[in-house]
Amino acid sequence: MNKIVRLPGLWALIGLIIAATLIQQLPGSFELLNYQPALIREGQWWRFVTGNWIHTNDWHLGLDLGGLLVIWLLFAEVLPGARMVWVLLLGSLATSVGLWFFSPQVIWYAGLSGTLHGLYFFAALLTLPRDKRLAIPLLIAGVLKVSWDLYSGGSTLSAELIDAPVMTPAHLYGAVSGLICALLWLPHQIAANRQREM
Numbered sequence: 001m002n003k004i005v006r007l008p009g010l011w012a013l014i015g016l017i018i019a020a021t022l023i024q025q026l027p028g029s030f031e032l033l034n035y036q037p038a039l040i041r042e043g044q045w046w047r048f049v050t051g052n053w054i055h056t057n058d059w060h061l062g063l064d065l066g067g068l069l070v071i072w073l074l075f076a077e078v079l080p081g082a083r084m085v086w087v088l089l090l091g092s093l094a095t096s097v098g099l100w101f102f103s104p105q106v107i108w109y110a111g112l113s114g115t116l117h118g119l120y121f122f123a124a125l126l127t128l129p130r131d132k133r134l135a136i137p138l139l140i141a142g143v144l145k146v147s148w149d150l151y152s153g154g155s156t157l158s159a160e161l162i163d164a165p166v167m168t169p170a171h172l173y174g175a176v177s178g179l180i181c182a183l184l185w186l187p188h189q190i191a192a193n194r195q196r197e198m
Helices: 007-025 029-033 037-041 058-078 081-102 113-127 132-152 156-162 168-197
Strands: none
Touching: 007 029, 007 058, 007 081, 037 081, 058 113, 058 156, 081 113, 081 168, 113 132, 113 168, 132 168
């Protein structure tokens, strides 16, 4: 158990959950932080990242934080604290940049789901050299899930709970960003694993 649960990752996870919950409770935070291209064009650049960390309601926040917890439980071994935080920040930026360039029809976006897809694919790909029997089915499941989202438009139950449409292109952009980050990180991870084995 000690090998799986890394305390730095656990403390980062707890910190992220507390921060996201506190941000959600700030008066006016949704209006100030959600992704809105029109306001970004006026100079509110922070929305590229913060739009992923604000949520439409508490159900939305709870679903996303639950997803973060599940991903961490699955992949704690490859998600020590600083790495998890960096991938989440890069995934947030990449998801918004994807929306900016490839989904210009989106007038606003909020939520962590795109970024979580990035974290999931990043961690699953990094798990591949360690545990192919776990990583391969999870990568296939992730690809099928994103494909289904794009085909179906997302879960209607989720849309009802979060009181907003599910932004399925964000899931794709997040997933792609996670795969790119993992491919860039994987050579370092493989070299570190070899060094440990010596």
